[in-house]
Amino acid sequence: MELLRSFFMEDYLEGSRFTARYNLGESGGRPRTVGELLTGSGVGPQQAMDTFLSTLLRDSPNWGRADLRELVAAMHPGATRDNVLITTGTSEALFLLFRQLRPRKVALAWPAFQLLYELPMQQGAEIVRLPVRWDSRGVPSVDTGEWLARLESERPDVVVINNPHNPSGLVLSPESLERVSRWVEKSGATLVGDEHYRFLSSESETLGATVYRPGMRSFVTGSFIKCLGCPGLRIGWCVGDTAMLARMQNEKNYTTHTVNPVAEWISHEVLKELRSPALTEAREDWRRNRRTLAAFLERSQGVYGVAPAGGLVTSIGVRGVASTREFEAKLQALGAAGVFVLPLSAMEYGEPSGSHPLERGHGFRLGLGIAPELFPEALETLERVTRG
Known part of the structure; x- marks a missing residue:
């Protein structure tokens, strides 16, 4: 086996995963404590x-x-x-x-x-x-x-x-x-x-x-x-x-x-129990954040996309972006406002010849692994920045 290249996505995530006010770049659920997991499992x-x-x-x-x-x-x-x-x-x-x-x-x-x-x-x-x-x-x-x-x-x-x-x-x-x-x-x-x-x-x-x-x-x-x-x-x-x-x-x-x-x-x-409170709560957080995201995307004038059918991530496009430079400027503005997302380019996706803006890399992966109480605030910040 040849030497593995840099894990581009992980390098990008490490830069802000512990410091961003609104971490929407991760692919996992809201972090749980050991106590939450065990108590929720009986x-x-x-x-x-x-x-x-x-x-x-x-x-x-x-x-x-x-x-x-x-x-x-x-x-x-x-x-x-x-x-x-x-x-x-x-x-x-x-x-x-x-x-x-x-x-x-x-x-x-x-x-x-x-x-x-x-x-x-x-x-x-x-x-x-x-x-x-x-x-x-x-x-x-x-x-x-x-x-x-x-x-x-x-x-x-x-x-x-x-x-x-x-x-x-x-x-x-x-x-x-x-x-x-x-x-x-x-x-x-x-x-x-x-x-x-x-x-x-x-x-x-x-x-x-x-x-x-x-x-x-x-x-x-x-x-x-x-x-x-x-x-x-x-x-x-x-x-x-x-x-x-x-x-x-x-x-x-x-x-x-x-x-x-x-x-x-x-x-x-x-x-040992797939209907435990721990699993039930995680699934309810997921459903709640999906509903929040779906309602937000219905009215958003800054971004477009859909809530994930499954899992904790979806791909989101930015409206009105015509070039990679414009998209990167939006990313920088989001970061400055405390919103951390993962650009699709960090997953080695995007070609200038792509027929869709997302296929050209003008989008990001958005994660739902944030507390449901904080998610609307994060999305409103995202909207304010991307509309500007």
């Missing part, structure tokens, strides 16, 4: 203190705690705990998985989270872009027929489905997922599902759809840490073929080896 303060203070800081099992793996398996129909490897976040899961797949050609929705294409690209893989497009109102969509035609002509050996999609907030329809999955199965390719936002991908169900299917060529990576605003837990998983997971676990012995036992304990408490 663990009282005394029990939490007793368990924490008595937890042995030894290695966890190499594959992760058996009871935690069983909870993850239960979220993926057809899987058993032997199909689950617990990892230090989904980034490690994807790193280990791509190291084993060693793909020749990878297809994925574009724009994309850098890790999803950087890892295979630095192993020599060619990247096939499956376009996400926006209409004049900033509503994202995909043409499944166009995707299938590109898959058929390019013949990738790995297809990555990031659903809900970062940064558009798009949730692929069941029909689209089925058609792409059928093509993958027929072609002999491997399907990789990045399902980090699965807990926030359905209006009515705690868990949205998964692309996981039992077999040797279907893998899913996921977590709850973004959805619940606790990325500091650094917990994730990969679900898939046991033999492949064993090879991934062997390489994990050379990196993080095992997951922190405190993080595993908290994760088990969070996942």
Whole structure:
């Protein structure tokens, strides 16, 4: 593997994530405390203190705690705990998985989270872009027929489905997922599902759809840490073929080896009841901020777009911007007013020849991971600056 390039998005986020008055650049939920997570998962303060203070800081099992793996398996129909490897976040899961797949050609929705294409690209893989497009109102969509035609002509050996999609907030329809999955199965390719936002991908169900299917060529990576605003837990998983997971676990012995036992304990408490107050509150925050954003965008004269169908991010355009210089001036003005957003250029998206302003990079990723009480104030500040 070649040396990895700078993680452009992370470098940009680090500049303001801890200092901005209104942090709308992050892709996770409102940050939670350990106490909020545990209390919301039915663990009282005394029990939490007793368990924490008595937890042995030894290695966890190499594959992760058996009871935690069983909870993850239960979220993926057809899987058993032997199909689950617990990892230090989904980034490690994807790193280990791509190291084993060693793909020749990878297809994925574009724009994309850098890790999803950087890892295979630095192993020599060619990247096939499956376009996400926006209409004049900033509503994202995909043409499944166009995707299938590109898959058929390019013949990738790995297809990555990031659903809900970062940064558009798009949730692929069941029909689209089925058609792409059928093509993958027929072609002999491997399907990789990045399902980090699965807990926030359905209006009515705690868990949205998964692309996981039992077999040797279907893998899913996921977590709850973004959805619940606790990325500091650094917990994730990969679900898939046991033999492949064993090879991934062997390489994990050379990196993080095992997951922190405190993080595993908290994760088990969070996942043992999917209708817990902790998950319910996180989902209600998400729904509330989606409603707030949708109402704001209906009347905004400074920006355009839609609230995400799933996940915690969406792509927003700025009205009246005709050049990159004008857009960058708006970004600087937003920063000066305390509003931090992530320009699409930080995700390596935007070409001068793009047919839509967002395709030219004249937009930003906006996150919903802010307290619902503060979100309207942040949006009004954004409106004041972008209209000026």
